[in-house]
Amino acid sequence: MDKIKKFFLQFQQSFSFVFLLKWTFICLLIGALTGSTSAVFLWTLEWATNYREANQWIIWLLPMAGFVIGLSYHYYGESVVKGNNLLLEEFHNPKKVIPFKMAPLVFIGTILTHLFGGSAGREGTAVQVGGAIADQFTKIFKLNNLDRKIILIAGISAGFASVFGTPLAGAIFALEVMVIGRIKFDAIIPSFLAAVFATYFCDVWQISHHTHYTISTITALTPASILWALLAGIIFGLASMLFSKSTHFWGVLFKKQVKYAPLRPVIGGIVIAVIVYLMGTTKYIGLGVPTIVDAFNIDLNSYDFILKILFTSFTLGAGFKGGEVTPLFYIGATLGNALVWFIPLPMGLLAGMGFVAVFAGATNTPIACTIMGIELFGIESGVFIALACITSYLFSGHTGIYTAQIIGSPKHLFSKIEKGLTLTEIDKQHSKS
Numbered sequence: 001m002d003k004i005k006k007f008f009l010q011f012q013q014s015f016s017f018v019f020l021l022k023w024t025f026i027c028l029l030i031g032a033l034t035g036s037t038s039a040v041f042l043w044t045l046e047w048a049t050n051y052r053e054a055n056q057w058i059i060w061l062l063p064m065a066g067f068v069i070g071l072s073y074h075y076y077g078e079s080v081v082k083g084n085n086l087l088l089e090e091f092h093n094p095k096k097v098i099p100f101k102m103a104p105l106v107f108i109g110t111i112l113t114h115l116f117g118g119s120a121g122r123e124g125t126a127v128q129v130g131g132a133i134a135d136q137f138t139k140i141f142k143l144n145n146l147d148r149k150i151i152l153i154a155g156i157s158a159g160f161a162s163v164f165g166t167p168l169a170g171a172i173f174a175l176e177v178m179v180i181g182r183i184k185f186d187a188i189i190p191s192f193l194a195a196v197f198a199t200y201f202c203d204v205w206q207i208s209h210h211t212h213y214t215i216s217t218i219t220a221l222t223p224a225s226i227l228w229a230l231l232a233g234i235i236f237g238l239a240s241m242l243f244s245k246s247t248h249f250w251g252v253l254f255k256k257q258v259k260y261a262p263l264r265p266v267i268g269g270i271v272i273a274v275i276v277y278l279m280g281t282t283k284y285i286g287l288g289v290p291t292i293v294d295a296f297n298i299d300l301n302s303y304d305f306i307l308k309i310l311f312t313s314f315t316l317g318a319g320f321k322g323g324e325v326t327p328l329f330y331i332g333a334t335l336g337n338a339l340v341w342f343i344p345l346p347m348g349l350l351a352g353m354g355f356v357a358v359f360a361g362a363t364n365t366p367i368a369c370t371i372m373g374i375e376l377f378g379i380e381s382g383v384f385i386a387l388a389c390i391t392s393y394l395f396s397g398h399t400g401i402y403t404a405q406i407i408g409s410p411k412h413l414f415s416k417i418e419k420g421l422t423l424t425e426i427d428k429q430h431s432k433s
Contacts (some may be wrong), residue, residue: 031197052074109321120322130159145284181409233391240361250317
């Protein structure tokens, strides 16, 4: 009997070795293609941002850019218009391979959005590019549905990790984002391999760079500082919920009032261009990275985070393309900067906590965001980052920017939310009640 057990144990290890070789090869391909694309994307995005800031008259052309984006998706990209939510839907209910056209459409749409003055991010683009590239290998290698789920996770991991330069957070994000309250551990090897390879290939081109953030002062860990961190986390979670609901509100409003989809970003572009002109500043459009950096060291306007929520939710709701994550970084960092007026924690620490905690609440990925905070800011702030992220996750409720997320485990024991429902279905239930 012992010999039989030993034989099967060795046989199992052989399968593990084959599994490792198989996914190392596949993830190397995914990482090389996605990481290289992310490098080009980041470089192009930087060029678009610099050109817009040097030629601010171009913002008046935002409605035309919106019309181009709207037409391209209406006549050519109807099957991929759901973006990140399409990746989640295919993961939960596989039907057909993600069309490769998702990648160039969202790439070009995002660049146009940033070039002409929309307020959006970059994560959504990178994740969609990674997912679309990865899923093409489903056909090439004739993968089954189980392997296809893994390869979608690998694509998401590669896109997220390479665009932010955070391989650990990217890997965990892809594992955590699919089902709220559950992590898909059978995909952990491919997810980490894809993240590491993609980050490497993005960096090896040396045509783009990742922004570095620094928390200069860390306070002592005391009962009082822990309680203050929890309070900050509650506020960050509420801000996450506000952003998610605002984006949903504008999206529903535009669909209801403007039936012809290509006209939605035209109208949205006119509104944004006029408001930017009247305000006399471009601070609240684009990625807003300079403001994020300032939030760690300089007193900012207490209303910056509110305006960024409005600009970004309106931009995305109108149909422009791009991600939500960098604007969420902006919202969190500037909100943390404002909280220094009544929460006695260092400004840089509050900004860093908000940076990742608002993101955690909006994406329902507290573990990935905690790891991201440690990767970006250092382990010294890790406990405060974790407290803010998990509290934000709890207080953001069952909402999020990815409406196709499924509830695997409700956020607390008193919740009456049923497992297996999507955030969209939960929102519909709340609307009826």
